[in-house]
Amino acid sequence: MGILGGDGFSLPIVNxxxxxxxxxTITDSALSQMENTLNNEEKNHCLIISAQSGxxxxxxxxxxxxxxxxxxxxxQILFFGxxxxxxxxxxxxxxxxxxxxxxxxxxxxxxxxxxxxxxxECGCGxxxx
Amino acid sequence: MINGETPNGIYYHIRERNFTILQGENSLDFLxxxxxxMIQKKTDGELNFTLLCGASGRIEDSLEIIxxxxxxxxxxxxxxxxxxxxxxxxxxxxxxxxNVLNGDDPLTFLTIFGEQLTExxxxxNLEMSQDETNSWFERDSKLIRYNNTLPTxxxxxxxxxxxxxxxxSEVEKSLKISSINTWNKFCIDNSILQYNxxxxxxxxxxxxxxxxxDPNKGCYxxxxxxxxxxxxxKQTKFITKFVANTQLQSGKYRSEDGKKIIIxxxxxxEDKTYGIAILPTHFQGKHEIRINDNILTKLYIKSF
Numbered sequence: 001m002g003i004l005g006g007d008g009f010s011l012p013i014v015n016x017x018x019x020x021x022x023x024x025t026i027t028d029s030a031l032s033q034m035e036n037t038l039n040n041e042e043k044n045h046c047l048i049i050s051a052q053s054g055x056x057x058x059x060x061x062x063x064x065x066x067x068x069x070x071x072x073x074x075x076q077i078l079f080f081g082x083x084x085x086x087x088x089x090x091x092x093x094x095x096x097x098x099x100x101x102x103x104x105x106x107x108x109x110x111x112x113x114x115x116x117x118x119x120x121e122c123g124c125g126x127x128x129x
Numbered sequence: 130m131i132n133g134e135t136p137n138g139i140y141y142h143i144r145e146r147n148f149t150i151l152q153g154e155n156s157l158d159f160l161x162x163x164x165x166x167m168i169q170k171k172t173d174g175e176l177n178f179t180l181l182c183g184a185s186g187r188i189e190d191s192l193e194i195i196x197x198x199x200x201x202x203x204x205x206x207x208x209x210x211x212x213x214x215x216x217x218x219x220x221x222x223x224x225x226x227x228n229v230l231n232g233d234d235p236l237t238f239l240t241i242f243g244e245q246l247t248e249x250x251x252x253x254n255l256e257m258s259q260d261e262t263n264s265w266f267e268r269d270s271k272l273i274r275y276n277n278t279l280p281t282x283x284x285x286x287x288x289x290x291x292x293x294x295x296x297x298s299e300v301e302k303s304l305k306i307s308s309i310n311t312w313n314k315f316c317i318d319n320s321i322l323q324y325n326x327x328x329x330x331x332x333x334x335x336x337x338x339x340x341x342x343d344p345n346k347g348c349y350x351x352x353x354x355x356x357x358x359x360x361x362x363k364q365t366k367f368i369t370k371f372v373a374n375t376q377l378q379s380g381k382y383r384s385e386d387g388k389k390i391i392i393x394x395x396x397x398x399e400d401k402t403y404g405i406a407i408l409p410t411h412f413q414g415k416h417e418i419r420i421n422d423n424i425l426t427k428l429y430i431k432s433f
Contacts, residue, residue, distance in 0.1 A: 003272050004150060004199040006288035008235035012228040013214045015221075053220020054162035056353040057184045062222060074223070088223035120184055127348060129184040 055127025140307035147210025148232030166343035186354025314396035
């Protein structure tokens, strides 16, 4: 038996932050870009926006287009036309109220998130805290 | 002398350390997003030392990380392990396979120090001649580290439920429990940082932990602040040992010229105070300073 083989280790620690009902805003340019990206795959795919630790300011955003997660009950699902955006309950307090924008520019272009919950943001726009 | 003194007898001290266990395939990537240097997976018991900082660059905890077959063991200095664990859990991405477990109660960290540790080391099958500093060995459900510096000490992590059996054995019966004063003196002599030194949330450079910052690492919480301090030389405080000619308690003091002095750890021996303090860089290079706490006290500064 190793050092971690004894009794008394707790069950996995769970996130104690409250789950809030998420509302987000998406600009027309962001919506249009997502439609282009999804390319008629909206039925089985969605955009998942999440936050994870890291970056200069404490958290970094993560956005990915993926198949609809199997554990859907863990997410809040927001509909924008045919587009479905999934936000995990654990991230709801960090991402409620964000505005998603898209800038078509060679420099500094791409999706951009403005977050009213952020008390500080990194210059690169990827990190918030 | 403030360096390298060995107390008479063999003592043990149960250290206030927090234990967090990470299990899951994404544990290493997860840690490397938030720590101030790159954590390497080491399977030979060798340690990783790193810091967890806030966005302001100030230390939230100083961590030692051990990779065992059953998970990653994170040993922190903070006395508030729950806060650290909650911070870790909050930063987990939804699709990362990581479990964060609380090991505070089931694990105990104790240090054996003093004179003639040879017999004790033999009882753990440790070779005193080997330079095995910073490596942990797993023996009979215990993790053991032999600090081959002068004076020697042995660190043990054991299951709390086996603590009474451990002290019942013949060799361990010879151990005396250390008073806080004796333990603090050992820490001061050997520059061992405790939670006292980081509980005021200093910047890493201010408490002798600047070497745990890797300027070549990418973003981590606090990195921007650390980079600015590194490039612009804005360090305002430094850590030092001292001897004072009166008895002092840990706490905040003012120098004769009004500068703030934080005394973090003290050990009082025969009306003298041996201690660790965080001082303004204004005092760097000075051999003594005066603090005005009704009676005038001199601090004789020793390098850390």
